[in-house]
Amino acid sequence: MMLDIDLQSETPIYTQLVNGIIEGIARRQLLPGEALPSVRSLAADLGINLHTVNKAYHLLKQEGYVQINRKQGVVIEPDAFPPADEAFKDRLARQLRPLLADAICRGMTKAELEAVCSAVYDDMRANEQGGV
Structure with missing residues (x-):
């Protein structure tokens, strides 16, 4: 690891x-x-x-x-990971707020933010079955 x-x-x-x-x-x-x-x-x-x-x-x-x-x-955990329930989504939103605020203050557009999020997501999932 x-x-x-x-x-x-x-x-x-x-x-x-x-x-x-x-x-x-x-x-x-x-x-x-x-x-x-x-x-x-x-x-x-x-x-x-x-x-x-x-x-x-x-x-x-x-x-x-x-x-x-x-x-x-x-x-x-061998059986199931925790679900992305409403409590998780609320926590995720709280954690993203300061990052998004910083990005907005630096002049990033919504499209640029979405592109960064998409790229990180794709990078995380790249090992699955030869790609995204």
Whole structure:
């Protein structure tokens, strides 16, 4: 599993871990039922505190992306990922607002924003069956 962690970023490391793992799932680089590295192993590999990894894993569990059990460790949810329900859509809108406001202040048009969103979406889905 390849995670790009920026230790100098203002974004907390546990948030970067959560985002990286969710992106790995979206890109189909992490598959349902696949085990993630142990807390100790991932912390050692990344050179970060094991409590940071533990926090990220527990947030992923709360969101429904992983299961944590004593025998298998942390496993990508094998049955179903959380739905894009109204609560998720509301949270997504709240998280997008500051990004969209920044883009508007910088002069981006709706078409340019849509193009960026489309390109990112297509990039995430590019591994599926030879393309988008």
